[in-house]
Amino acid sequence: MGQKAFANSPAATSASLDAECKRERELTKPTPIVLSIGALPPKINSVLIQLFADDFQPRYTHSHFQVSLNGTRIPSLEYAINALDQSGPIGKLISVQLLPEYWSLLKSGNANLLIDDPTTHVPDGYAVDFVRILVNPHNFKYTVSLTASVLDADKHTPITGATVTAALQSAPTDAKGKCQLSGLPAGLVIATAAAPGYDEGSVPVDLVSGQTGNAEIQLHRHDEGTAALEKQVAETGSATVYGIHFDTDSAKLRPDSMPALNAVLGLLNNHPASQWMIAGHTDNQGNAAHNQALSENRAASVIAWLKAHGVAANRLGAQGFGASRPVADNSTESGRALNRRVEVTAR
Structure with missing residues (x-):
């Protein structure tokens, strides 16, 4: 097709x-x-x-x-x-x-x-x-292997414990920021690295059957200032926020959420005519129905804070997805950390 x-x-x-x-x-x-x-x-x-x-x-x-x-x-x-x-x-x-x-x-x-x-x-x-x-694909007839190195883009130092994924394989990086994946289908292999505190990074490596290739993936620190949120929304239509924290198994905002909340407030104040959806996401730990309700309540808490700081109620909508919309694999702790987030989307 x-x-x-x-x-x-x-x-x-x-x-x-x-x-x-x-x-x-x-x-x-x-x-x-x-x-x-x-x-x-x-x-x-x-x-x-x-x-x-x-x-x-x-x-x-x-x-x-x-x-x-x-x-x-x-x-x-x-x-x-x-x-x-x-x-x-x-x-x-x-x-x-x-x-x-x-x-x-x-x-x-x-x-x-x-x-x-x-x-x-x-x-x-x-x-x-x-x-x-x-x-449920069977073993691939034409396969390749990949050695990946994951580095901090600014410090050029290895990132330990990052998860690198390509096709159906994934592996954590060691103390040198390296890992190896094998049994990958030949072609343009896309290696994606993810680590808490960083934006994801992906690198394509073109490999024919039987080859072993190398991928260096440089990850940038995740920035949640208002300017960074503006850039995310301009590029993707939404911004991901990890700095909004809640008490355990609760929708109560923690005091250390203030910098991220103020950055979101700055974003919304920069676009006074726009409407926004605030979405809560959890990892997959615990009961699905409970996680769904928790994500909805956390989104509502963020909206309540924004309303208390001058954002009109008719500009805001709340949505909860529970664990149904992951950005990383929930089978790893680092993946679960990346899935616990708030997203702000222009409507």
Whole structure:
């Protein structure tokens, strides 16, 4: 299945150009890639999404793609697509794990995969030659191995305990910031590193069957000042906040949340005409229903604080996702730490 699309049109500087921009957007905006996957097996052990991607250039054009499956954004796919720097006819096969919390999206037997950039207004075209979703895939015929090094981007020092993921494999980094992954499907291997206190980082490594490659992944410290939140929203439509802390198993805000809360307040005050959704997320520890209620109550606590500090109630909405929308693997402590977060999204 192939698709060519333009993710967005150039930003306009006048009313007429803005109208032209919107018309072009309507003519060129991507449409979902529709897959029929049929009935799922009674037991699922793993799910892998493979795409033959061509001409994605987010690193060069500074676009930022959002990738959704049946209407739900999939962070692992977004990390992979936004790590690409292709030009010309150099299509490559990429393989990305779908985390267990997203498997329920496939229950209908159909999958609508949408790749789009609705936020940056950068005209980055792309092509997807085919997509397939592999449920409980067997051992791959053509495999490669990867040695990964994870470094602090500013200090150039190794990061111990980061989790590196590629396809269905993951491993923690050792004291030297290194780990090795094997049994990966050949092609353009996307290695993604995640560690608490850092923004995720992804690096593509092109490997043919039998090869062992190397990936150096530099992670930047996560910044939650107002300017950093502004940048996140401009690029992705939302900002992730880890500095809003609550008492254990409670929606009561802790005093050490004040810097992050004030940064969010600054963001909202910089856009007085905008409306915002405040979303709470938990890890998967404990009862799912309890986590759902906890995430909703925590989002409501943040909104109550913002209202008490002058933000109009009609500009705010609360949403809780419990553990259903992870950005990292809940099977590791570092992954669970990354999944406990608040997200602020422009509506």
